[in-house]
Each structure stands twice: as structure tokens, then as C-alpha cells.
Amino acid sequence: MTDVHNTATRSRNMAAIKGKNSRPEMLVRRSLHQAGFRYRLHAADLPGKPDLVFPKYKAVIFIQGCFWHQHQCAMFHWPKSRTEWWRRKISANRVHDEAVQDKLRELGWRVLLVWECALKGKARYNTEQLLELISAWLRGGNSFSELPPS
Numbered sequence: 001m002t003d004v005h006n007t008a009t010r011s012r013n014m015a016a017i018k019g020k021n022s023r024p025e026m027l028v029r030r031s032l033h034q035a036g037f038r039y040r041l042h043a044a045d046l047p048g049k050p051d052l053v054f055p056k057y058k059a060v061i062f063i064q065g066c067f068w069h070q071h072q073c074a075m076f077h078w079p080k081s082r083t084e085w086w087r088r089k090i091s092a093n094r095v096h097d098e099a100v101q102d103k104l105r106e107l108g109w110r111v112l113l114v115w116e117c118a119l120k121g122k123a124r125y126n127t128e129q130l131l132e133l134i135s136a137w138l139r140g141g142n143s144f145s146e147l148p149p150s
Contacts, residue, residue, distance in 0.1 A: 024119040025051055025063045031131045037138065046109070048100030057138045059110040062097075066116045070094045073117045073148075101144070110143050118147040 029052065032039065040053040043060075050060035066075040070090045079086045101111050112134065118125055125133065125147070137145050 022063070022065075024065075024114075024116050027119055027127075028052070028061070028063055028114055028130070028134070031127055032134065035131055035135060037135070047103040047107075048097075050104070050111075054138060057110070058108060059112065059138055060104060061112045061114060061134070063114045063119075064097075064116065068093055069097055069115075071115050071117065073115065074123075075117045075121055105143055110141075112137055112144075113146045115146065115148060123148065 029039075029041075032052070037054065038056070040055065042049045042051065043053040046053060046060065048062070051063045052061040054060070064071065066073055067077075068090070070076060070093065101113075104111050114130075114134070117123060118130065130147070133147055
């Protein structure tokens with residue numbers, strides 16, 4: 001199946017996708033800040049430049065897009081065009097993500113992945129649930145967790 005957009009339109013659409021300060025990221029940031037948590041943003045001195053860094057808790061949070069990071073949920077579908085290129089691209093993203101998470105844990109950091117589907121879509125958490133789950137993880141001792149759990 002061919003793409004429903006011409007090349008210029010598809011390029012413009014893809015260029016508009018942000019890597020920082022996305023709507024899901026801003027939702028998590030606002031909720032945590034309002035609850036009294038303080039954090040650093042996109043710390044360049046840490047592997048993978050985590051979206052949120054909590055030095056007090058020795059914890060980092062990544063807000064992951066389900067498509068770009070190949071989350072096995074209803075929001076992820078393989079593209080119908082250029083399938084081989086997309087499989088290589090997304091698989092490489094996945095390998096990179098795992099290497100970054102391993103490196104952070106080796107450095108003593110705890111890692112939380114908040115998936116896009118936890119923030120929007122049919123199975124999303126409401127803001128209170130999300131805040132409760134993240135704050136419990138921050139105060140707890142788990143070295144790795146995901147929202148929603150896999």
C-alpha cells in the first residue's frame with residue numbers, strides 16, 4: 001500500500017514531531033511539579049538525555065512515543081510503505097533505548113519509562129492515577145519500571 005500523502009506533505013508531517021517538550025512530556029512535567037517534585041530537564045551529562053532527572057531520588061524518567069520506540073500496544077503499527085527501512089529504523093531505536101537504560105542503571109540511576117499510551121488513548125491513566133504511580137515509584141526502590149506495565 002502506498003502512502004496517503006505526497007513526499008512533501010509526509011516530510012512536513014514528520015518534521016513537526018518534537019523530541020522535546022511534547023504534549024505527553026508536558027503533562028507529566030506539570031503534574032509532578034505541581035505535586036512538589038523538582039527535576040532537571042534533558043540532562044546532557046547523562047546517557048540518552050533523560051526527559052526528567054530527579055537527583056534527589058537518583059531516578060530518571062523517559063516519556064516514550066509508542067511508535068518511535070516500538071511499544072507493543074494498540075498505538076503501535078508498522079507502516080505499510082518502506083517497511084524494511086522502518087523496521088531497521090525502529091529496531092535500531094529499540095536497541096539504543098536498551099543500551100541507554102543499561103548504562104544508566106550501571107551508573108546507579110533508576111529508570112522509569114512512561115509510554116504514550118499511558119497518557120492518551122482508551123487505556124490512559126487519569127492525572128491523579130498517573131501522579132500516584134510515578135510518585136510511588138520515585139519514593140520506592142525499583143531500579144526499572146514502565147507505565148503501563150508490560
